Amino acid sequence: MCGICGEYNYRSGKPADKEKLIKMANSIIHRGPDDSGIDMQGSIGLSFRRLSILDLSIAGHQPMKDSDGIITIVFNGEIFNFNELRAELRNRGYSFQSNTDTEVIIYAYKQWGEEFLDRMNGMFGLALWDKKQQKLIIARDRIGIKPIYYHESNDGIVFSSEIKALFEHGCVIPEVEPGSVYNFLRYRYTPAPETIYSGVKKLAPGMAITIENGSKKIWRWWNYRPNSFLGKKREDTVIQELSEIYTNALRRHLISDVPVGLLLSGGVDSALLLAMMKKEKGDWKTFSVGYGSLYEDDELQDAMKTAEYFNSDHHQVLIDQKMFNRSLPKIISYLEEPVATSSIVPMYYVCQRARQDVTVALVGQGPDELFGGYNRHVGIRIGEYYRYLPKRMRSFLEKIFKKKMNNELFRRALFALGDDDRKSRYQNVFSIEDASLIGSLFSEDSRENILNAQPIFLWDELTSFISDADELTGFQYLELRSSLPDELLMYSDKLSMAHSLELRVPYVDKEIVEYAEGLSQSLKMSCFKRKYIHKRVAKRFLPREIINRKKRAFASNVVKGWFRESVDTFLLDSIKKKHAKIYSFLDYNNVQDLIKANQNGMDYHKLIFSLIVLEQVVSVWG
Template sequence: MCGILGVVSTDRPNIDQQLFDRMLDTLRHRGPDGRGVTILDNGRVWFGHRRLAIIDLSPAGAQPMCNEDGTVWITFNGEIYNYRLLRAELSQLGHRFRSESDTEVIVHAWEAWGKECVHRLRGIFAFGIWDEHTKELFLARDHVGVKPLYYSQYAGRFTFASQPRAILEDGAFPREIDATGFRDYFAFGYVPRERSAFAGMRKLPAGHWLHLKAGRTEVREYWHPEYRPARLGAVEAVTEVQGRLVQAIDSQLVSDVPVGCFLSGGIDSSLLVAVARRTIELRTFTVGFDESSSDERVHAQEVATRFATEHHEQLLGRPRVQAVLYEIAEYYDEPFDPNGPMPFMEVARLARRHETVVALGGDGADELFLGYLRYDDFDRPLRWSGRFGRRLWYWARGNGLLGARALSDGDMERYFRYEGACTDQEQAGLLTAEFRKQVEGNALDTLRPYFQSGQPALLTAQLADISHYLVDHILCKVDRAAMAHGVEARVPFLDIDLIQTALSLPIELNYARGERKSLLKRAARAFLGPEILTPRKKGFSSPLASWLDADLRAWGNRLINDGVLVGRGVVRPDWENGLLVRARANAWASIRTWWLLVEAELWGRRWIEGGQAWGGHDV
């Protein structure tokens, strides 16, 4: 994992060394082990790299990196797990290598296969390639968007970077709020798809590449998740999943630095530990809470003891809350629901404190193997609501009397009620009418492409989760928190071959008789005992309602009332009335919205006004 930066002047060179160095060094947390800058095309193209050394720790692995004659250059963030196989294939084609790094493999893959090289890569990646022969720039982001990539065209230059902060450091880029992106933040708790929170800045979506030549930009999708059921029996499916999972984990243990695992105590991370311990010594890291409803330390300790890991725990309590809120504003660059990032910031800090630079995480398993509780609502007949209806559904599904239901007209709204935060109507009580006039469309537009008729509602929700919730919430949360502390988070469940396998599983096996994660549990029996397979997952989420005491609420209210967003006419001065209306309908929704407002204000002060995220956070 690293931080990457590139600037291509669309006409004459119009960036200087001092400015580029400042932009690059905003990414130092992503790459604390080294930096490199390369100037190409007579000063028109600048490539920068901040290095987190993991594979080939020698100077030969430094970036930006080039081919033999210096005509193709790359700045790369991520890991290519099949690089040794690709290296052998490329060597047979006549390519020569000077390092043992996976980075150099991508350079020669571009020479051999051009844009099609992305189909050969198995890993997590975001990279930029400049080809001196053809004067073209090629950007690519991995299949499911584990690694981030932002870009913008302004002031006669095209700039791309791992995080917005590098672009924001350029004084020529105007720091303005993107109204639609900001609306989407309050709708979902994050800014989804190609939008960003900054006007004039975009994200390259997962599974896409971008090509720039002669001032013309083309963005194209090269992969998206698709359900393709195969004719598999139960035994064959279990064997296939086991094989793909072991293969994915083993390939992601490749590292020249120590490897650990974020351990929540649930099935997913426990399975990673069990498989990884077959071949390596392992450190495990868990964050806990005083509130028992959110605490999984006991379960994590059971797994660590069983598989003899070097286990470490960290407690996150109310006294640390405000400091972590400021950290989220500092390192996430865009406004982000603090619920998930809070514990992940702490567990990543813990890993780095114990000199662990690479950590495996169980992210993606719930999406691929249908583990979320909400999936039941996309399978149960709509007329079977209430306690009796649920019991009837469990009985009928368990006895094989029902199949998956078809998508209905209200399923998109149902999905939003689970994963959304504030509807457009609810936002009217928070955001000013003048600001909302700048917003395009409505909050549900982001979800609309996924909710098309033709497949069961359950699978529609699954594909929406993989393309939307997983990419822009889960993976963004993990990337920013881990990289804030110079830790590479790897996600074996999101190996592309394992994804394709999961999406080929017949629904009657993967969600057998209405049992969530049915097939993954069967596959895990070979590695885990029955006590670990028992449902008990809480995951790394924060007890936000318990933490919101009178002092914290008073601090947050002062912050918002005296803040940037009210002052700029974005948030209504009477926003508290809007929260009271929400509280009457849904107390938890009101609490969550309060946290979203606080984090948005901290973000506005840091990244719109350009102030400091630290300081002034006393109660």
């Protein structure tokens, strides 16, 4: 895993600026402390920071070229099927000078053109320059594990793995875009291709930018459409096939020339990874984060029991509330974009500890989105039945919900359950509050800028892929391509790379994702039992006591409690001051009314914390 930067002045034709490209790369040195490189070819320049994972020799230096010097690439990530691709390319007459996956990408492009992207199974953000064709391809992996940010100007395009490099280049200044802030406050993340900064875009998952002979196109290279053929398979057949797919994906994700470990929670998903790892050769190190036995939802003991069961070399990180309060502003600054989730603090500390012993760590993210592990997935299924009810019965239930309006979960249910428009319904499920409430927080001057803000306009294209999918699968299709990459995977990338640690996510391997999206919702959630088929697979590897444990997710409930206490104490002061930066686009009085309502019993803590995170980000970067 590494960091890439580039400048291509395809509009003006002026030479790329070498000094600026060096500064860009140096600003993300944490992503690649082992090596650096730069390549200048007139109006295009590429720079790079390397974290050595495969082929630690100088043969892995980037930017990398083919033997003819025609193709140049900078590549961040890992291609997990590179050995198979290399064997196929050798059979076609290509020779290789290294054992890296980077070199495989070059010759895959030479063999298959732009179709090389679909042949790769991995996580990546890359830029490939074809001197002969005068073509630049910038691409992001299917699920968006690796980020790509860019800015367009009258000269051309500047891009990087992180936003700070664009600011370092000077092509764009940190200026907040109110429409994107509206989306963040509604969803707690900013959906691609927008960021909260004017002039800064992020490439959406499974998308690419091609610039050839002065002409640019942005296109979707991953066009997988869910189908229902797997719904007709016997359950025991699905369990067997999914077990094999899991095992093969895990093996691919263990390929490395540096030590590999595992971030271990107390739950099923990471325990299943450890169980499969133990079937492979190696003594594995595991890392957990917790808060001590005083907290009911602490999971250090559960994680320790799992580690003991599988005899891993286990290490723990203990966080207290003082550490939480002290580190939160710094952690938020690493994110660059605001993400208001309780998991950012434990993720930061467990990655910090893991990096002391390993360079690569696996993480058990993905099954919740793939197989229906969240409360919102239960709500999606309930909503199907709810919309079949007679209008009189629905009106009666809505009256009950309205009496519970102080409860955030009931408010979200009221907004979403009865909505007959599919895309609107999904948007309301994601929303932490009603759109009108979010809009009321903006100043009069800024409201005009958010009127035309499409909450998730990328969905306009994606919804065409789910016309034949059942309700839960359709929602998860969007979830995997929006909230997972733009929230969970984004902060995992930023907070792990802050410590020069590569995180790998085996459960979102291409083969797993495409198989899971073909399963019917009845196999994902049976009688409202979440992650049904996933847990049936896990029973082949794990004892019942692990399968039946309460879901804790790095003890997020403990952190949520600290969030609430922080909202009521020192962090709240940051948005109580009239000179806070967010009031350049938000209405001070309306925000204070929201705070008072929360103190008087309305549950707005998620929205208030989002405002606090926003203020922290804008104070650092805006």
